[in-house]
Amino acid sequence: MQGTKPLSQSAKPSETSQKPAVLVVDLDGTLLRSDMLYECFWSALGRDGWSTVRAVPKLREGRAALKRALVDISDVDVRTLPYDREVVARIEAWRAGGGKAVLATASDQKLGEKIAAHLGIFDEVHGSDGTRNLKGAEKAAFLEAQYPDGFTYMGDSAADLAVWRSASHAISVGAGRRVVAALDSGETSAEHLTRDAPPRALLRAMRPQQWLKNLLVAVPLIADPGIGPGAILPMIGAFIALSFAASAGYLINDLLDLGDDRSHPRKRDRPFAAGTLSPQFGTLAIPVLLAISALISLLVSPALLGAVALYFVATVAYSVKFKQHTLVDICLLAFLFTLRIIAGGIAIGSILSVWILAFSMFIFYALAAVKRLAELTDTETATRMTSRRGYIAEDRRIVSQMAIASGYLAVLVLALYVDDPLTQEKFGSPWLLWGVCPLLIFWISRMVLKADRGLMHDDPMIFAVTNAASRWVIIFCGLLVLGAVVL
Structure with a gap:
């Protein structure tokens, strides 16, 4: 109360x-x-x-x-x-x-x-x-x-x-x-x-911290550095459009999950569940966020509008139906991450290689599996989550194996991409990219280990940027990629 x-x-x-x-x-x-x-x-x-x-x-x-x-x-x-x-x-x-x-x-x-x-x-x-x-x-x-x-x-x-x-x-x-x-x-x-109106309640419900995931729109520009600085503005437009569409999806998700969130040990503090933000206000905010997203998308290109619309529809489909289906939920989460990269490619007019698409599907399938593994391991949420989504506690073993296998396949695809002659032509010092592979093996293995021990209480992507060891891995990977581009 x-x-x-x-x-x-x-x-x-x-x-x-x-x-x-x-x-x-x-x-x-x-x-x-x-x-x-x-x-x-x-x-x-x-x-x-x-x-x-x-x-x-x-x-x-x-x-x-x-x-x-x-x-x-x-x-x-x-x-x-x-x-x-x-x-x-x-x-x-x-x-x-x-x-x-x-x-x-x-x-x-x-x-x-x-x-x-x-x-x-x-x-x-x-x-x-x-x-x-x-x-x-x-x-x-x-x-x-x-x-x-x-x-x-x-x-x-x-x-x-x-x-x-x-x-x-x-x-x-x-x-x-x-x-x-x-x-x-x-x-x-x-x-x-009188009641205190909690500051930034709507902003909290929009989950701006989750916008970090939309930085994936920069992947096509990193993979093809020869495109030039003219691609930066369309890339920013794609980031903003996806972020507002994602926030509209988060509002829908929280409104659909009101009852479930209120019985959750942590999610009950979300604005709608706690009553600090009215469902009526949230319902009215959804079309406003979508209108802003659509306008920005259209200013970049009609094709980007189509990609953002597909992203939003897939997000809603996940919230309404598919997140309750075993394994389908993991596949759809991986698709949503990959779609962000596709949207970035559309925004800057870059044709994505098969290597990039394959890598993204494998790495994000691994992260989605880690997310489910963390929920199955969390003693406070495991019973609730398994009853809603068809998983059972014994699935931890197979889910962890899926995460490890998919993550290591992503590293293999990255290695093949680095060895591709076309990649050698795009980067000044492509040999530096080889250093990313062992870092990713360490990072994936550590994420699975943390999730299996019940030490991961956040979304894996959020955990990756808030955990000190993960941040260092990201920094070193970024330096290696930067060196491959400019050296």
């Missing part, structure tokens, strides 16, 4: 001294640091995509009909939702003082009842019923009729202003400045619970 700051009051003491015995609490954005319409949508999409798509036209019958359809498809675990600790404590104190607590939400009645049953702090539950959307003026009229002696209402958004006007006393929770100003200018006595 997430907390709030202490209350500030805008009401006169005489106005707040006698409050009605009924406390009515809104759900989305108030009791819960999330929005259940979007929670249900993403849960339903991850569980049964086609049924979710068929449910969307229900919106023609009204939002209440859509909410009921999504609730019936989704499987939201109400036990792990990001409840606000301070709001829960206030409700408990209200009931301890002899008052009645009521949950009144625009979310579906079925969902409201599940949440109330889990928390055990509400005397009544009222929600949308598939026909009536209990929000705004509709909620205000309902509560007036239900509690003619008055009620205190706790809400968060502009939609609650109509309800606050009908209430005897108002409590806002994390409301924006305009909502607070409108509430204070009314006749209803009001007090305000």
Whole structure:
């Protein structure tokens, strides 16, 4: 559960001294640091995509009909939702003082009842019923009729202003400045619970540290140094386009995995899972990121736009379906890494050699296998991961063998590439490239060893740039390649 700051009051003491015995609490954005319409949508999409798509036209019958359809498809675990600790404590104190607590939400009645049953702090539950959307003026009229002696209402958004006007006393929770100003200018006595907006929550959800993987767009330029400095700007464009497309994919992945992340020992701190970033905001941010990515891609070349679009579609397919299929997930991850190199080649107009493509497929298959090996070895996540993705603990042995075999094949392909006459012509001192091979053998072997011992808690690519030994290997490899180019 997430907390709030202490209350500030805008009401006169005489106005707040006698409050009605009924406390009515809104759900989305108030009791819960999330929005259940979007929670249900993403849960339903991850569980049964086609049924979710068929449910969307229900919106023609009204939002209440859509909410009921999504609730019936989704499987939201109400036990792990990001409840606000301070709001829960206030409700408990209200009931301890002899008052009645009521949950009144625009979310579906079925969902409201599940949440109330889990928390055990509400005397009544009222929600949308598939026909009536209990929000705004509709909620205000309902509560007036239900509690003619008055009620205190706790809400968060502009939609609650109509309800606050009908209430005897108002409590806002994390409301924006305009909502607070409108509430204070009314006749209803009001007090305000403020929430800290976590800095850079959206940036965290976009995972800029993962953009390091998109530096792979520079591989075609490194492999063909004769292209010239004119290729740098298109390469940067490809990097930015892939990064924004990747961030959109990460948002989708986190929204689809909300329930699973909340039960994860580390991923539960992600912005959406923790409730520091609203699923609604994330859903709206996705098309914005994709539009920026598409525009930059198109400025470089239409072909790059096609490559970036393929990358995004493959990323979503991985998140929605294929990451739950044994071995297919590893193959698709390897393809996504290779596609970054292909996008870099398209951006600078370079034709990639078979050697480069073969090397990338083998090396990235090895890294994807290392990622799965690390998850299978991690005692905190192994049970959860194996149950979701079809792996079993005994697969560690074969997965480690796949990682080692694929990694060593990548080194063999690199050696053949270095020995190729065309490569000898492209580099001033191609013999320096031979030094990369033993470094890669050491690096791959060490990565597998670390993962098998349960010492790798991050993505292998992130581990590679944060671990001291891996950084030195990368630095030495970079120096050898630089020397092969300029000497």
